Amino acid sequence: MKTKTKNWFILAFQIKGSVIPVIYQRVIGFGVFSFIISVLYYFNLPVSQPIFASIIPSIVLGLLLVFRTNTAYERFWEGRRLWGNLGNDARNLAWQIGAMMNDIEPEDRAKRIAVLRLVAAFLVACKLYLRSEPVNRELEQLMSRSQYLQLKTINNPPLQITFWIADYLQQQYQRGNAVLHYSHVVFLQTTVKSMMESLGHCERILRTPLPLAYSIHLKQLLLIYCLLLPFQLVKDLGWGTGIFVGLISFTLLGIEEIGLEIENPFGYDPNDLPLDTICDTIKYDIEEFISFTTRFQLK
Amino acid sequence: MKTKTKNWFILAFQIKGSVIPVIYQRVIGFGVFSFIISVLYYFNLPVSQPIFASIIPSIVLGLLLVFRTNTAYERFWEGRRLWGNLGNDARNLAWQIGAMMNDIEPEDRAKRIAVLRLVAAFLVACKLYLRSEPVNRELEQLMSRSQYLQLKTINNPPLQITFWIADYLQQQYQRGNAVLHYSHVVFLQTTVKSMMESLGHCERILRTPLPLAYSIHLKQLLLIYCLLLPFQLVKDLGWGTGIFVGLISFTLLGIEEIGLEIENPFGYDPNDLPLDTICDTIKYDIEEFISFTTRFQLK
Amino acid sequence: MKTKTKNWFILAFQIKGSVIPVIYQRVIGFGVFSFIISVLYYFNLPVSQPIFASIIPSIVLGLLLVFRTNTAYERFWEGRRLWGNLGNDARNLAWQIGAMMNDIEPEDRAKRIAVLRLVAAFLVACKLYLRSEPVNRELEQLMSRSQYLQLKTINNPPLQITFWIADYLQQQYQRGNAVLHYSHVVFLQTTVKSMMESLGHCERILRTPLPLAYSIHLKQLLLIYCLLLPFQLVKDLGWGTGIFVGLISFTLLGIEEIGLEIENPFGYDPNDLPLDTICDTIKYDIEEFISFTTRFQLK
Amino acid sequence: MKTKTKNWFILAFQIKGSVIPVIYQRVIGFGVFSFIISVLYYFNLPVSQPIFASIIPSIVLGLLLVFRTNTAYERFWEGRRLWGNLGNDARNLAWQIGAMMNDIEPEDRAKRIAVLRLVAAFLVACKLYLRSEPVNRELEQLMSRSQYLQLKTINNPPLQITFWIADYLQQQYQRGNAVLHYSHVVFLQTTVKSMMESLGHCERILRTPLPLAYSIHLKQLLLIYCLLLPFQLVKDLGWGTGIFVGLISFTLLGIEEIGLEIENPFGYDPNDLPLDTICDTIKYDIEEFISFTTRFQLK
Amino acid sequence: MKTKTKNWFILAFQIKGSVIPVIYQRVIGFGVFSFIISVLYYFNLPVSQPIFASIIPSIVLGLLLVFRTNTAYERFWEGRRLWGNLGNDARNLAWQIGAMMNDIEPEDRAKRIAVLRLVAAFLVACKLYLRSEPVNRELEQLMSRSQYLQLKTINNPPLQITFWIADYLQQQYQRGNAVLHYSHVVFLQTTVKSMMESLGHCERILRTPLPLAYSIHLKQLLLIYCLLLPFQLVKDLGWGTGIFVGLISFTLLGIEEIGLEIENPFGYDPNDLPLDTICDTIKYDIEEFISFTTRFQLK
Known part of the structure; x- marks a missing residue:
């Protein structure tokens, strides 16, 4: 039992096999962008816009990400079969x-x-x-x-x-x-x-691959969603905005990236067959x- | 790695293969409509109605869009098979x-x-x-x-x-x-x-094709949803309402349009087989x- | 392109093939009921109960509707196959x-x-x-x-x-x-x-057909949901409550009705095979x- | 048409074939428990805890219920096939x-x-x-x-x-x-x-049957969810808390119970084959x- | 009927076959962590951060958990078949x-x-x-x-x-x-x-097994989600934070753990074939x- 719990935490911090090596640049990019927004906020520019939260309903983005995940996994599993x-x-x-x-x-x-x-x-x-x-x-x-x-x-x-x-x-x-x-x-x-x-x-x-239009549309939504995030959060999080927007973009970009990686399961990626x-x-x-x-x- | 991240952003802005050429008119339409609402709001007409947000639960719209997406993709993939x-x-x-x-x-x-x-x-x-x-x-x-x-x-x-x-x-x-x-x-x-x-x-x-009643019902919900949006947002977004309603309608109409495009995967569309x-x-x-x-x- | 956009709007208003002819009575019914609530509200009766919104979580109702939609469409598509x-x-x-x-x-x-x-x-x-x-x-x-x-x-x-x-x-x-x-x-x-x-x-x-218990349970949830709606909205919408509850009930009853219609796809309905x-x-x-x-x- | 609408309402109130006979005791149980909470609230005990709403995200509960519903229906339909x-x-x-x-x-x-x-x-x-x-x-x-x-x-x-x-x-x-x-x-x-x-x-x-761990986990979540409900609602609903918690538990327990009933579709239940x-x-x-x-x- | 209702409650409290023996350590861990946050809050440190609720949208986490549940159950059921x-x-x-x-x-x-x-x-x-x-x-x-x-x-x-x-x-x-x-x-x-x-x-x-990247990503999201929870809730729940965060982590970790357990259905676990x-x-x-x-x- 103890080992199981220990393994659980070890796995959660494992980097090899995870998508971190692939997406860390984009995550840092969104973090830096958010930090700039914090600076602008500090100088009292009108960058705080909580209403932006309703632009892209998170349910729509979530369902699209799951659609992407499902189709990628189905290909992976069909390849395995x-x-x-x-x-x-x-x-x-x-x-x-x-x-x-x-x-x-x-x-x-x-x-x-x-x-x-x-x-x-x-x-x-x-x-x-x-x-x-x-x-x-x-x-x-x-x-x-x-x-x-x-x-x-x-x-x-x-x-x-x-x-x-x-x-x-x-x-x-x-x-x-x-x-x-x-x-x-x-x-x-x-x-x-x-x-x-x-x-x-x-x-x-x-x-x-997945029809190109879906890949593009999903990337566009992710881009808009992550770029709007600091405007929503800067008021409450202040200087921490960069870190937290980084975390959120990590969550979402990670799901997209895994889908991309296992969609073609015949390569040399750690997650391939x-x-x-x-x-x-x-x-x-x-x-x-x-x-x-x-x-x-x-x- | 660097190339991957670069490609990611290039793909996000690609227009060929995306649905932008097909839906931009509708998106502009909803944007112009919203701009008119902003003007009316400027002249103090009672167009601000935040309660409209609860008319069409975004969860219901989201789930219907995903249903549409799934059925279209299944046809595409069955056609490919x-x-x-x-x-x-x-x-x-x-x-x-x-x-x-x-x-x-x-x-x-x-x-x-x-x-x-x-x-x-x-x-x-x-x-x-x-x-x-x-x-x-x-x-x-x-x-x-x-x-x-x-x-x-x-x-x-x-x-x-x-x-x-x-x-x-x-x-x-x-x-x-x-x-x-x-x-x-x-x-x-x-x-x-x-x-x-x-x-x-x-x-x-x-x-x-998808049973006609679904296509019509989905279009009706999208229409109602997008037309009610400026009334919800005008109070907070003011003159920016048009741009933001355009963005939201782009998100939703895009998903519907891709479904429509790949439903019959045998044509000459860039997303066809x-x-x-x-x-x-x-x-x-x-x-x-x-x-x-x-x-x-x-x- | 222009034709496509025009067609989109024409289709959104098409009545033949849509579920409007079947459900308009129920929709009017819920609208009239809501109008009565508005009248009671006008005479200061305690009918405004925003807390009613949490009685039936819209996520649960939405997921049940999608389950209904999926099973009905699967029968339709299996019949077609x-x-x-x-x-x-x-x-x-x-x-x-x-x-x-x-x-x-x-x-x-x-x-x-x-x-x-x-x-x-x-x-x-x-x-x-x-x-x-x-x-x-x-x-x-x-x-x-x-x-x-x-x-x-x-x-x-x-x-x-x-x-x-x-x-x-x-x-x-x-x-x-x-x-x-x-x-x-x-x-x-x-x-x-x-x-x-x-x-x-x-x-x-x-x-x-779908097991009877699901049909009944779904209808009960829809009934409760739509009857509780005016109590939630009357405070904000006033005399418009009837129209808006009608719109919402149209959204939801429409999805249920299409499911019912295509569940048996061998008849003469416009949406049948x-x-x-x-x-x-x-x-x-x-x-x-x-x-x-x-x-x-x-x- | 008229008949259809009439039938719709008749079916919504039908008891035979519905799950009411099976779950009414549990529903009353949760109702009575909630009534006791109302009494305690009346005597100014600190039972009003709106924050409890976030303990079990309704999305998680809803998705689990739908998972349960889907697997049960698939067995039913496979049995029919x-x-x-x-x-x-x-x-x-x-x-x-x-x-x-x-x-x-x-x-x-x-x-x-x-x-x-x-x-x-x-x-x-x-x-x-x-x-x-x-x-x-x-x-x-x-x-x-x-x-x-x-x-x-x-x-x-x-x-x-x-x-x-x-x-x-x-x-x-x-x-x-x-x-x-x-x-x-x-x-x-x-x-x-x-x-x-x-x-x-x-x-x-x-x-x-469904793996035991799912059945138990789902029942535990339902139990916690329904027991926490009166604490969230008592402030707004007062003496009506019992009735409304009863309604909500009816909604949720009903979905679970139908799943249980059609999971083994070979018996004598009204919903069996x-x-x-x-x-x-x-x-x-x-x-x-x-x-x-x-x-x-x-x- | 009575037996059914009785059984329902008995099953809800059954430990054998449930995931409690496997996850109780992690649950206690998150509880203790939250208790420490309560102590810090008591000494007026700025640990109350309700805005953290938006870091990981619960819809995204919920959908990922359901994806995990579905794929695990499909393997279980395919193994049974x-x-x-x-x-x-x-x-x-x-x-x-x-x-x-x-x-x-x-x-x-x-x-x-x-x-x-x-x-x-x-x-x-x-x-x-x-x-x-x-x-x-x-x-x-x-x-x-x-x-x-x-x-x-x-x-x-x-x-x-x-x-x-x-x-x-x-x-x-x-x-x-x-x-x-x-x-x-x-x-x-x-x-x-x-x-x-x-x-x-x-x-x-x-x-x-499920591609490693998904397992890791899901564990990371769960970890971040549960660690951020006490910061959101401590203001409202005070000394009760530990218990409630424990409950929530139990809910979520339980779903993940069942997925893990039935993914390989050929072993000696109580939930295996x-x-x-x-x-x-x-x-x-x-x-x-x-x-x-x-x-x-x-x-």
């Missing part, structure tokens, strides 16, 4: 390729293991693609040299990898029922299709699965 | 046609390429249909002359294109298992069916796929 | 029956056209059933005399029509693979099943499809 | 059993009719199970004596009935394609599976279907 | 294995029963895995000694169990149609796949099913 699906599909496909296909010729086993590694490569390629990074060594280790060179010239690498997997399945299927029964091939291709679709949906989240961990887990699971089927000679 | 599905299905179908069908006679390849282009044509036709535009040169390049002429006479061009694709599949299937195995045909037709359905759902979004980009990507992907299968002689 | 599905399924089924079945005997074509019309008849029958109207001439034109007479005696006509369509498919299927391949029949029956299910879901929306248009479109599409397949002799 | 699915599946299964299976031996027809009645029995058994009632005469009429006796000893009767139906299908299927084609059996078993799943989801709704009506409709439909197939000798 | 699916799938799979497979050799029955127990073992293994507990005696009883030993060395035990089940199905299927018809195997494998997927989704809920009960029910159902099929010799 899609990567959950990718992981599920990768494991499923690995298992299905392991269990539903029979090796006839000696080189079949090697081919099968190569395809299992391509399944892991697909996830890595998705990660790189969603981060707009070129193919790298992590991918190179999971495929043949010729495939890697081909991938370097291609616009959409993960899509190409699904084509390879699907072609492999189709070729095995065309060798006859002894290798892969026709009632299974649709089951397998459906999993590949589902992986392609998850990729497509991730792209959708990546390429379609742990894509590297997910990819590593799947790579590990698939290698374990390969060594397992080799050791026990399941088929 | 449907176009994501269309893109996914087009790529899938292209791949499936490439991988699951075998050429027997020499002209089969040419027919197959023609159908792959029809898949891209479907998306272009959807785009034109949802924008109520006639078939154009963009479509002409993706199909035969006779198909194009037929399409010109038809009410629902994209639906017709799916009929062509589905008929092609059905004809190939009826040539026997050597061309297209019967276990695959349902897989392929399901993708075509899914494309038809996405089109139908886009039509639904296009043809069913980038349908042209999506279509171009798919056209490019399919041409790449065609040249790829020709070069490497996959089959 | 179901009719979108019905339209999609009807088009799909028509195309599937056209493409996947082969005519062997001469009368097969006539039977096929009759079934295509039954698909359109299903939508019309749904429309009538959801509006609690008897079968009518519109239906009579889409089926044989004997079917029409049988339908007149039956409790759930659209369900009966799906039985006919499904039986037709089952009979064709039992004639052998030359007529309808067994891998296709599940594809076709799935579409029929989906139509039955959409009908079932429409019935659910029709027969299950355009079921007649949807049915006409599908009838037109299917007739075009029939004439098209006859002209071009697709099979 | 599940019963819609059960009805759809029962009708579908009846039709599928009627159309897709062929009678070969004379007793096949009798067996088929027995199974159709079991489909209706499944819904009745679900209803009883969700209400924790034992099997009764209503069930007895829909099955054989031996089945009924077996059911009496079993923990989960509806699950047992789906086992019977599924076993029947499996047995027919194993008699060969002439009775039930193998392409159909998955279609039929899928419907049975879907019925089992709907039952499982109903159990989930029944057995998982009309399970009896749904079961009767399906029983009627299936009997009509049986007599229909017997009369017209469909097969 | 996934476990509902796991239960459904386990029952379905048990029934399918019981009904769709035929025993040919004598040891087939024993193998079948072993697999049925593995289905129950899967749920138990999921429970342990989600609670980060090692495999234990409960699992040992449901599988062979060698399987148990193997499981001890493996990273993801439930995944391994699904591999065993799926391999068993695949092996039976490869023995030919007499044992398991090929049209059934996809039906069975789909259920296994669905179980794997539910496990993957539970992992997703477990491993992805009853995973033990669900597992026991499924174990019981499967044992009943085994004894039932043995007794009646269904096949």
Whole structure:
């Protein structure tokens, strides 16, 4: 219990992972502006305008901020669900390729293991693609040299990898029922299709931010709201106006900024999805699965 | 970091993509009306009525605006999801046609390429249909002359294109298992069916706006709210009433207008979906796929 | 732009489609009641009770109204989605029956056209059933005399029509693979099943309003809120109390009434779904499809 | 129109179906407590504490109540959807059993009719199970004596009935394609599976209320809020405090109570789902279907 | 009725299951801090600052708390749904294995029963895995000694169990149609796949808490809000400030804490899902099913 309470306070003051590093400049900016208003007030200029409080109803601003928060979180969570699906599909496909296909010729086993590694490569390629990074060594280790060179010239690498997997399945299927029964091939291709679709949906989240008009309108309201604040408060707070307007702007800008940050959850921000961990887990699971089927000679 | 903060302020003042060009007239209108109230107040007419503040509770107006915003955004996002599905299905179908069908006679390849282009044509036709535009040169390049002429006479061009694709599949299937195995045909037709359905759902979004009664009621509340504002504020703001009522009406009308704009996300507004980009990507992907299968002689 | 602003004001004053015709009596009622309070106030009775403002927190009332609005709109939109599905399924089924079945005997074509019309008849029958109207001439034109007479005696006509369509498919299927391949029949029956299910879901929306306790509780809160209003406002508004309480009650009762109106979206209200248009479109599409397949002799 | 307005007022005063019978004691309790505060105030004790208004922000309480309302309604509506699915599946299964299976031996027809009645029995058994009632005469009429006796000893009767139906299908299927084609059996078993799943989801709704901590926390907030109310209002309302605190507590407790009532929608409360009506409709439909197939000798 | 009202009050004072044991320290902390402010006020230090009320608008804090509550509850409810699916799938799979497979050799029955127990073992293994507990005696009883030993060395035990089940199905299927018809195997494998997927989704809920930035930002706002409270209230409440600030912080911290507690619903908290009960029910159902099929010799 004690630890829980202690943790609570420690977390409240944590800076890494919070939005403070991103917004502190704007917060200071509004604070300095407010301090200037305090100075003007001190010299008896007519800057005290409590009526300004009714210009932007805080309920309207609050509801817009929550709308922004909700939509951003929904994208974050949908992104997480899609990567959950990718992981599920990768494991499923690995298992299905392991269990539903029979090796006839000696080189079949090697081919099968190569395809299992391509399944892991697909996830890595998705990660790189969603981060707009070129193919790298992590991918190179999971495929043949010729495939890697081909991938370097291609616009959409993960899509190409699904084509390879699907072609492999189709070729095995065309060798006859002894290798892969026709009632299974649709089951397998459906999993590949589902992986392609998850990729497509991730792209959708990546390429379609909140409609621009909302972002602009929200920023405008925040700007007007924070700039009007010192005029309302200077009479009561005097020299403290700067600090308090800073606090309020921190509250509001923080909510907006988190929304902005998690709206595209595929990057390197501390609040983004742990894509590297997910990819590593799947790579590990698939290698374990390969060594397992080799050791026990399941088929 | 610095750039981020700078960008934040630049975005807050951006006019292109914001709703300012659409609503500035109404905002000025309410401002002028308020200015007249200031004049009347100056001549000591009894226009100051702070009690008017309680006529329309701002919470009710705020919640209605958020309801409007949510429903509009849901349509926008559903529209985006449907176009994501269309893109996914087009790529899938292209791949499936490439991988699951075998050429027997020499002209089969040419027919197959023609159908792959029809898949891209479907998306272009959807785009034109949802924008109520006639078939154009963009479509002409993706199909035969006779198909194009037929399409010109038809009410629902994209639906017709799916009929062509589905008929092609059905004809190939009826040539026997050597061309297209019967276990695959349902897989392929399901993708075509899914494309038809996405089109139908886009039509639904296009043809069913928010129930009229809500639009009217919301406009009435906004009108009453903004017209009562100067009476509440004139006592405190004096000659500034016009400017401040303008600001408030800008806040509220802006939220309503964005809702109106993204409710139908298939048009040319700056906040609409980038349908042209999506279509171009798919056209490019399919041409790449065609040249790829020709070069490497996959089959 | 100018037109847009003009339209905005025109729409704000539109009466057709708004809820004014339904609620004006209640609004006048509350106005008259408030006027009586003004009279009592004029004669110095102790009717001014500003503290009444805190009896029903406007936030609670506002949130309940929004809950009501959301649930009603969700039903409206689900109803629209179901009719979108019905339209999609009807088009799909028509195309599937056209493409996947082969005519062997001469009368097969006539039977096929009759079934295509039954698909359109299903939508019309749904429309009538959801509006609690008897079968009518519109239906009579889409089926044989004997079917029409049988339908007149039956409790759930659209369900009966799906039985006919499904039986037709089952009979064709039992004639052998030359007529309808067994891998296709599940594809076709799935579409029929989906139509039955959409009908079932429409019935659910029709027969299950918002739980009665919510409707009653909301009405009670609205009643108490509006009856307490004049006591709060009479001191400040004097003889204007009646007009302003009318305005406020108009705001609130309007939101409740729209919810009530769109909760069952299958009727004839101006805010209901355009079921007649949807049915006409599908009838037109299917007739075009029939004439098209006859002209071009697709099979 | 007039009727509508009249109905509106009648409904607002309706007691049956409202929550008044359940909460009136608590409401009176808070009223009496407030009256005591008035008495103390009359004797000049320092009970007037307007500042208490800020202890529990009404926005927080309101949002929690709405959260409670939303989750309860979602369960209600999901329960309704599940019963819609059960009805759809029962009708579908009846039709599928009627159309897709062929009678070969004379007793096949009798067996088929027995199974159709079991489909209706499944819904009745679900209803009883969700209400924790034992099997009764209503069930007895829909099955054989031996089945009924077996059911009496079993923990989960509806699950047992789906086992019977599924076993029947499996047995027919194993008699060969002439009775039930193998392409159909998955279609039929899928419907049975879907019925089992709907039952499982109903159990989930029944057995998982809102997390206890929310219920307790909400009750605590309501209790504190209502107990602090008379201290805030006694100065302005004097002897009327009791009545008005009663009104306010009625507002708030009513919202909580409705949530509680519809959270488990399978009982006998006036606001629960009309399970009896749904079961009767399906029983009627299936009997009509049986007599229909017997009369017209469909097969 | 009386009982209901009594229960209502009893529940409101219940401590077990409420968040009081977790948050009482923080609540006391804020209370003591406020008491110190009272003391300072008593010595006429300028600690009374009513204007502080506007620093953090309670609407913004309230909406953030509700956002937190909603997302936490959605995870809780999704977790419950996934476990509902796991239960459904386990029952379905048990029934399918019981009904769709035929025993040919004598040891087939024993193998079948072993697999049925593995289905129950899967749920138990999921429970342990989600609670980060090692495999234990409960699992040992449901599988062979060698399987148990193997499981001890493996990273993801439930995944391994699904591999065993799926391999068993695949092996039976490869023995030919007499044992398991090929049209059934996809039906069975789909259920296994669905179980794997539910496990993957539970992992997703477990491993992805609310983005850290939200947790931190919310804690910061709560901290600022509660620390500013005594300055606002001390003037009016005097020595009572401590108690009342404690009450308010209890209200707010309680809502946050419940969110935290149900966000990961797989643990041992009183508000977590009853995973033990669900597992026991499924174990019981499967044992009943085994004894039932043995007794009646269904096949």
